Amino acid sequence: MLKLWGRGSSVNVQKVLWALDELGLPYAHVPLGGPFGGLDSSDYRALNPNGLVPTLQDGDGSLHWESNAIVRYLAARYGAGTLWPEDPVARSAADRWMDWVPTTLGEPMRVLFWGFVRDPVNADLNAMAAAETRLAELWGRVDAHLAAQPFIGGERLTMGDIPLGCHVQRWLGFPITRPDLPHLAAWHARLSARPGFARHVMVPMQ
Known part of the structure; x- marks a missing residue:
């Protein structure tokens, strides 16, 4: 096991x-x-x-x-054929967005998480404001990608949706101003309907 x-x-x-x-x-x-x-x-x-x-x-x-x-x-x-796309092109899409999370999205997400949740007493408000602006632009990139397909890797949920899905749940929980991103919102709604996402990801931040 x-x-x-x-x-x-x-x-x-x-x-x-x-x-x-x-x-x-x-x-x-x-x-x-x-x-x-x-x-x-x-x-x-x-x-x-x-x-x-x-x-x-x-x-x-x-x-x-x-x-x-x-x-x-x-x-x-x-998960061959499900979370692991057998088509190399679809798998590459999942892979690159997975790698994009720690290389690009992770740092501004960390700044807001620490400022709002982990250590608000010592929050750097200027850094948080910059992170909020940066994240609006970065999630806009994801929204544009999702305009042509329902999931990160294509027509069905793959491993590429998992890291981004966990982070979008947190971003939507921060008390900030967010741009209108309809494709991102529709994707989040699709994720929310999945039992594993609801059970493990849609939980209070600690």
Whole structure:
């Protein structure tokens, strides 16, 4: 059986939980990090030397960390033709948007999350204002991409929707002014109808 370590309030853990549900895979979940602690224990560091979440162990003993890499692994091993597009062109679309999350979207999302949720007392209001402006432009790019198709990789949900979907849920929860992005809103509505997204991603930010 698959075993996942990480607290469910972590956006990176939510990606994996949602992917597991989409694939219908049985798994054991061990809450770790945040109020649960345990990241610095020698047992956990032996699994993941970074001391971060999530970490996934497959039944054959293979270990995986870094959330997008875990989603890719699960999709490739268990989701051929569903989360893992068999067409290389569609798979490339999913891949590039997955990589776009940490390289481009992640930093301004982190600024708003820390400012509104994690440490509002010490929030840098100028940095938050800049992040809000930047995110309006970045989510506009996603909206334009979705104008021609219902999901990130094409006509059906793929691994490419998972990291972006987790982050758009957070962005929509921030108390900010957002532009009107109808294609993004329709995509979010499609994601919200999926049980795994509703169960693991549509939860309060902590």
